[in-house]
Amino acid sequence: MTRAMEKYLRGGLGGTAFCPGCGHGILLGALLRAVDRIGIHQDDLLFVSGIGCAAWIPSPNIGADTLHTLHGRAVAFATGAKIASPKMTTIVVSGDGDISSIGGNHLIHAARRDTDLTVICANNQIYGMTGGQTACTTPVGARTATDPAGNPHRPFDLCQLVIGAGARYAARYPITRPPMLVDAIEKAIRTPGFTFVEAISPCPTQFGRRNDTPDVGDLYEKVEALCIDRENAESMTFDERLKHFVIGEFRP
Amino acid sequence: MPGLNEPSSRRVLMQGNIAAAEGAIRAGCRFFAGYPITPSSEIMVQMAKLLGSNDGRFIQMEDEIASICAVIGASGSGVKAMTATSGPGFSLMQEALGYGYFTETPMVLVNVQRAGPGTGQATHVGQGDVMQARYGTHGDVFPIALCPASVQEMYDLTIRAFNLSERFRVPTFVMADEAVGHLREPCALHGGFEIEHRNRHGEGAPFGSDAPDGVPPMPAFGDGKKLMVTGSTHNPEGFRKVDDPEIHDALVTRLMRKTEDHRGEIVEVEEFFLDDAEVAFFAYGISARTALAAARRLRKMGVRAGLLRTKTLWPFPEEAVAQLGRRVRAIVVPELNKGMFAGVCRAHAAAEVHSVTQTNGKTIEPGRLVTFVQEVLK
Structure with a gap:
């Protein structure tokens, strides 16, 4: 991270708790750059997170109000905080399991209500903190601690899910393309109402290790190889799309 | 309707659940999040009406878990907040109630108890949640629970619940029951109360206190304090300290003392x-x-x-x-x-x-x- 972004970090921190090669640090940098571009004062920022590795992206790292909540409930907490204090730019940052599995109902209802929140989902496709269990975002066939022979179930398409529920803005980019991620987060925060950014943030420790990419560089290259722009994915079959990261802005 | 803006000592016929809502407004509650459940729903409906005409915020959430979480979030924003529910909803809220306790979040929950367990008899009276109020969430908690026996007390004790909750930064329950909640009898929406407010602008760390009462100041989001609120074990500044035995013990003990050392101030018989x-x-x-x-x-x-x-x-x-x-x-x-x-x-x-x-x-x-x-x- 450039030193210019250090002003947004909380003092007294010795570093993050993220594993070597974790994408969450890059996402943190992208988030701060977006905030910096918009020029929001730190006192007007509230970051809400749930439980899991990604919940530690804002808490305690960002020098703003941070609300580290319960597993799955970040969006519900953020809804109450935002409605009670509309002046606060309220941003939820949490993981895929947190936001879309245990917290899936809160996610779709916040989108439906069009509460003025930006939800940033760090999707590492697995439960990292608890030891690599299958998530609702794990690709078909990927090996996990609970599906050693490969996950038999399809993953959520989170952008389509929130669009179906009424999101004003929805985009998906990997942390291997930080400029696009910064743009998307900036647009999401600037767009009034419920907005959503899914950041593909690979987990070398729990996902890469089990899926033939123990090397971080290899894992990032694999992510890049699987990315396909939404325009180019339109001709794909549903099952083919499931094997890729279809990236881009899906709404508006 | 009397009492909405002007307190009055005139007694008017009123339902218990309505009196609880009136008491909440009188206590300064300006946020309600809830989910419909018999026999408490009248509180929610009345709060929707009263908050609309008193510059408050009302939101119907997708379930009881979301409701209590929204209440905690709103309280963090500096607004007095409440919800109302009954047995099954109270069960769903237990995890977040422990979170609210551990983050020292003032909030009021009215539980209009019905006959349980399970879905039980939704429209009939019970008092089966009284231990759940004390032991329902995991870990050592020492919440405050009041128990009204009349429509007047639905009003009075709801106000008192807000006062105690603000005073001690402890989630406080009004453990009503279906009979009192649906009872109709005369009630005065009087103004004979001092209204407590949390110490929002006091000096000191937000999650630790050397003060004799053990209650730290509670700044709100947006007050420029760069708050770190977490349900994990934390030091007085709010930094997560999940491996430090002394910090955990000191925190759990201080939270206990806030309630236990103030029995004289809290208990009424x-x-x-x-x-x-x-x-x-x-x-x-x-x-x-x-x-x-x-x-x-x-x-x-x-x-x-x-x-x-x-x-x-x-x-x-x-x-x-x-x-x-x-x-x-x-x-x-x-x-x-x-x-x-x-x-x-x-x-x-x-x-x-x-x-x-x-x-x-x-x-x-x-x-x-x-x-x-x-x-x-x-």
Whole structure:
């Protein structure tokens, strides 16, 4: 991270708790750059997170109000905080399991209500903190601690899910393309109402290790190889799309 | 409608649940999040109406879990916040109530108890959640729970719940029941209360205090304090400290002391005919009214019966019950569960404690208590 972004970090921190090669640090940098571009004062920022590795992206790292909540409930907490204090730019940052599995109902209802929140989902496709269990975002066939022979179930398409529920803005980019991620987060925060950014943030420790990419560089290259722009994915079959990261802005 | 903006000592016919909503507004509540559930829904509907006309915020959430989480979030934003629910909803809220306790978030929850367990009898009365109020969430918690026995107390104790919650930064429950919640009787929406507000702008760390009362100041989001709120073990500044044994112990202990060291300020009991009593009821909520009617009948029959009614379930009125145990031969505890508080009484009273239980969704008839006492004294 450039030193210019250090002003947004909380003092007294010795570093993050993220594993070597974790994408969450890059996402943190992208988030701060977006905030910096918009020029929001730190006192007007509230970051809400749930439980899991990604919940530690804002808490305690960002020098703003941070609300580290319960597993799955970040969006519900953020809804109450935002409605009670509309002046606060309220941003939820949490993981895929947190936001879309245990917290899936809160996610779709916040989108439906069009509460003025930006939800940033760090999707590492697995439960990292608890030891690599299958998530609702794990690709078909990927090996996990609970599906050693490969996950038999399809993953959520989170952008389509929130669009179906009424999101004003929805985009998906990997942390291997930080400029696009910064743009998307900036647009999401600037767009009034419920907005959503899914950041593909690979987990070398729990996902890469089990899926033939123990090397971080290899894992990032694999992510890049699987990315396909939404325009180019339109001709794909549903099952083919499931094997890729279809990236881009899906709404508006 | 009187009381909406101007307090009045005039008593008007009102339903208990409506009185609770009026009390919340009077206490300064300006946020309600909830999910419909019988027999508490009238509170939610009334709050939607009152908050709309009192510059407040009302939101119907997708479930009870979201409701209590939204309440905690709103309280963090500096707004007095509440929800209302009944048994199944109370169960769903338990995890977040522990979070609210550990983050020292003021909030009020009105539980209009119905006959459980399970979905039970949604429209019928029960008092089966009184232990859940104390032990429902995981870990060591010491919440405050009040228990109204009349429509007037639905109003008064809801205000008191907000005051205690703000004063101590402890989630506070109004453990009503279906009978009191749906009762209609005269109630004055009076203004005879000091209204407490959290110490929002005080000096000191937001999650630690050397003050004798152990209650730290609570800045709101947006106050420029760069708050770190977490349900994980944290130091006074809010930094997560999940591996430090001393910090965890000190935090759990300080939170306990906020409630336990202030029993004198929190606990309220009411005595009836206890001066010369040889037998006494110990009761709460709607069952206390049954007990009072029974005590009066017994007095007329020449039996020296009395009543110790508690308006506070938790912290338990240990001292008052111990004292009662020294004054009377027998204590009779009528309640709409299988003897939950009779068991707590036994732990604190030297006298023999008799449990009268009823779990049929109906209030206890006073005649049943009269007969029971006559048998006890034989």
